[in-house]
Amino acid sequence: NAGVTQTPKFRVLKTGQSMTLLCAQDMNHEYMYWYRQDPGMGLRLIHYSVGEGTTAKGEVPDGYNVSRLKKQNFLLGLESAAPSQTSVYFCASSIGVARTEAFFGQGTRLTVV
Amino acid sequence: AQSVTQPDIHITVSEGASLELRCNYSYGATPYLFWYVQSPGQGLQLLLKYFSGDTLVQGIKGFEAEFKRSQSSFNLRKPSVHWSDAAEYFCAVGASGTYKYIFGTGTRLKVLA
Numbered sequence: 258n259a260g261v262t263q264t265p266k267f268r269v270l271k272t273g274q275s276m277t278l279l280c281a282q283d284m285n286h287e288y289m290y291w292y293r294q295d296p297g298m299g300l301r302l303i304h305y306s307v308g309e310g311t312t313a314k315g316e317v318p319d320g321y322n323v324s325r326l327k328k329q330n331f332l333l334g335l336e337s338a339a340p341s342q343t344s345v346y347f348c349a350s351s352i353g354v355a356r357t358e359a360f361f362g363q364g365t366r367l368t369v370v
Numbered sequence: 371a372q373s374v375t376q377p378d379i380h381i382t383v384s385e386g387a388s389l390e391l392r393c394n395y396s397y398g399a400t401p402y403l404f405w406y407v408q409s410p411g412q413g414l415q416l417l418l419k420y421f422s423g424d425t426l427v428q429g430i431k432g433f434e435a436e437f438k439r440s441q442s443s444f445n446l447r448k449p450s451v452h453w454s455d456a457a458e459y460f461c462a463v464g465a466s467g468t469y470k471y472i473f474g475t476g477t478r479l480k481v482l483a
Contacts (some may be wrong), residue, residue: 258438261413288469290470290471292473295477297379298475299473299474299475299476300414300460300473301473302470302471305469305470307469315470330422337427346479347414349414349447349471351469351471353469354469356402356419356421356422357462357464358416358419359471360416361413361414361415362413362414364411364413365411
């Protein structure tokens with residue numbers, strides 16, 4: 258069972274380049290999330306989605322866009338990458354009830370040079 | 371505002387010793403609480419969760435946690451640590467009504483042979 262799958266796993270970008278990170282889940286979860294993980298700062302929510310066709314901003318949304326055209330996929334886009342976006346990005350999904358846990362992908366390590 | 375605090379950034383214990391990782395939360399209502407573990411290069415895996423009932427909850431890999439409402443704490447414990455427990459541990463709270471998860475900054479555990 259795949260769970261939450263992120264692609265790619267690693268990427269190096271030059272400043273100003275764009276890219277899209279793909280997250281796919283096969284658990285029929287309504288809610289999906291994008292987090293970034295930086296040393297000493299834990300996980301910070303970038304954007305999230307409460308269902309197909311909907312998205313909402315998290316605590317650090319600037320410089321990122323997202324789309325949820327299909328229930329199982331949640332895309333994170335960087336239009337013009339900056340060195341400050343060097344991070345590890347995690348996608349997660351959940352049923353959408355706060356007492357249930359989120360399931361995480363393996364992460365994407367992005368370096369912007 | 372909701373928040374999660376993990377006071378210890380790093381903890382080092384000897385193999386076979388007991389372990390306690392601290393977590394304090396700030397939340398107005400009954401919290402939904404989680405502990406996740408992240409092994410190097412991996413995503414986050416759920417260790418255990420609490421949302422109601424018995425305040426001592428058992429999780430995987432021999433971990434347990436105790437919810438103490440009076441202290442706003444949800445500390446993680448293990449009686450005897452194994453070298454494979456070396457990882458980063460995250461405490462999180464599920465925010466009822468918003469369906470978001472708020473994470474602490476993590477505690478990195480080192481295990482000495």
